[in-house]
Amino acid sequence: MQLQTRFNSLDALLSKTKAFWQLVAFEAYDLPWSGQLNAWLMSLSDEQVSQLDNDPTQLQHALIAFIPELAQLNSLLQLPYQKRDVMPLPFWLSNGIKGRKLLQLQDFVNHIDEQQLPVLEWCAGKGHLGRILAFNGAPHVHSIELQAALCEQGRHSAETQNLAMTFSCADVLKDDTRTCFEPEQHAVALHACGRLHQVFMANAVQAGCEKISLSPCCYHLFTDDSYQAMSEVGKHSTLALTHSDMKLALQETVTAPGRVAKVRKKEVTWRLGFDALRRDITGISEYVSVPSVNKAIFSGSFEQFCQWAAKQKKVVLPRECNYELYLQKGQQRKKITDRIELVRHAFRRAIEIWLVLDRALYLEASGYDVALREFCDKQLTPRNILIQAKAKDKESRCAR
Numbered sequence: 563m564q565l566q567t568r569f570n571s572l573d574a575l576l577s578k579t580k581a582f583w584q585l586v587a588f589e590a591y592d593l594p595w596s597g598q599l600n601a602w603l604m605s606l607s608d609e610q611v612s613q614l615d616n617d618p619t620q621l622q623h624a625l626i627a628f629i630p631e632l633a634q635l636n637s638l639l640q641l642p643y644q645k646r647d648v649m650p651l652p653f654w655l656s657n658g659i660k661g662r663k664l665l666q667l668q669d670f671v672n673h674i675d676e677q678q679l680p681v682l683e684w685c686a687g688k689g690h691l692g693r694i695l696a697f698n699g700a701p702h703v704h705s706i707e708l709q710a711a712l713c714e715q716g717r718h719s720a721e722t723q724n725l726a727m728t729f730s731c732a733d734v735l736k737d738d739t740r741t742c743f744e745p746e747q748h749a750v751a752l753h754a755c756g757r758l759h760q761v762f763m764a765n766a767v768q769a770g771c772e773k774i775s776l777s778p779c780c781y782h783l784f785t786d787d788s789y790q791a792m793s794e795v796g797k798h799s800t801l802a803l804t805h806s807d808m809k810l811a812l813q814e815t816v817t818a819p820g821r822v823a824k825v826r827k828k829e830v831t832w833r834l835g836f837d838a839l840r841r842d843i844t845g846i847s848e849y850v851s852v853p854s855v856n857k858a859i860f861s862g863s864f865e866q867f868c869q870w871a872a873k874q875k876k877v878v879l880p881r882e883c884n885y886e887l888y889l890q891k892g893q894q895r896k897k898i899t900d901r902i903e904l905v906r907h908a909f910r911r912a913i914e915i916w917l918v919l920d921r922a923l924y925l926e927a928s929g930y931d932v933a934l935r936e937f938c939d940k941q942l943t944p945r946n947i948l949i950q951a952k953a954k955d956k957e958s959r960c961a962r
């Protein structure tokens with residue numbers, strides 16, 4: 563399917579189903595949907611909710627009865643994924659790279675391997691990716707990174723390992739890095755967040771880099787609250803994504819260890835309980851978030867938590883307060899928010915693919931052949947989408 567056809571179909575589907583995903587669960591006191599869906603959600607036990615949340619296929623099947631559009635989603639979200647054999651790296655090269663990260667890097671390199679063009683590595687961290695590319699035969703790697711300590715470590719490793727690499731310490735959101743991009747270059751960005759990879763794409767396109775490869779992540783970071791589409795097609799969408807929607811794209815169910823999940827459940831319940839109390843005291847109904855706090859506070863009592871939270875929000879608590887009642891309200895609201903989130907979660911990959919297609923269309927309109935694929939198994943990282951762009955025509959690039 564062509565990128566634009568796919569984008570338009572997905573955009574229309576998301577637009578039609580907005581009422582199911584474009585809402586902030588914490589703000590709701592009741593389930594906002596039709597009687598049948600609400601009744602089904604409330605009939606689920608908490609265990610069934612978390613079971614469905616951990617099984618996207620089952621969740622989608624269950625929800626199709628209430629949201630028939632979900633039946634068309636699968637074909638729009640499929641990306642090719644081909645497991646490739648990974649060549650083992652020498653110990654001295656992989657030393658210091660943690661297990662899962664190493665497997666991600668090896669899978670990424672397997673898809674973008676570069677032996678002809680010099681590479682620009684964007685937001686490189688310690689330059690692990692660049693070092694593997696240089697070892698595999700890239701003629702030179704230029705790694706750009708914000709943190710001086712990471713640049714220094716990367717530089718030191720590359721030097722001792724005799725790899726053709728240079729590092730530049732730069733803030734890519736403030737410093738002018740445009741001169742680092744060249745037409746005869748493969749520009750690579752693995753997991754650069756939000757605005758960081760958008761600047762990367764704009765610079766690479768402007769310089770006319772021959773190849774551009776990126777795996778985007780954290781779409782909301784360093785960006786405006788209202789999403790600014792990159793492609794012309796995206797600019798015509800009426801979805802008007804916010805940070806909350808963009809964060810939905812990242813909410814993968816990582817099953818937390820039992821104790822962590824228990825504390826998290828208590829934390830959310832207490833926060834919602836305090837919010838109900840604050841609402842009754844101040845008469846302001848919008849959800850007001852309370853800053854994050856050391857988890858030790860959740861081994862105390864709900865009353866102590868409310869006193870701390872009231873201080874943060876400058877709310878005066880009454881002398882007599884039925885904390886037990888507000889704890890129950892917190893529990894009820896947690897039940898509601900969990901069920902709203904469950905429905906929203908059926909759309910998370912759809913939002914991510916929409917954002918990825920917006921980027922792909924931007925590159926396509928800038929004169930590139932663009933391919934999308936998954937570069938590794940989802941278990942290694944849910945941010946496993948690779949956008950690969952190859953310039954169509956050298957002359958038009960150089961004239962840019």
Ligand SMILES: C[S@@+](CC[C@H](N)C(=O)[O-])C[C@H]1O[C@@H](n2cnc3c(N)ncnc32)[C@H](O)[C@@H]1O
Nearest residue numbers: 685686687707708709732733734735752753754
């Ligand atoms: C998620 S890490 C990815 C690192 C590496 N590409 C990888 O996949 O292992 C993001 C990196 O971006 C860097 N970074 C964040 N803000 C930046 C900025 N404004 N300019 C340059 N680098 C930045 C961080 O220091 C961090 O090393």
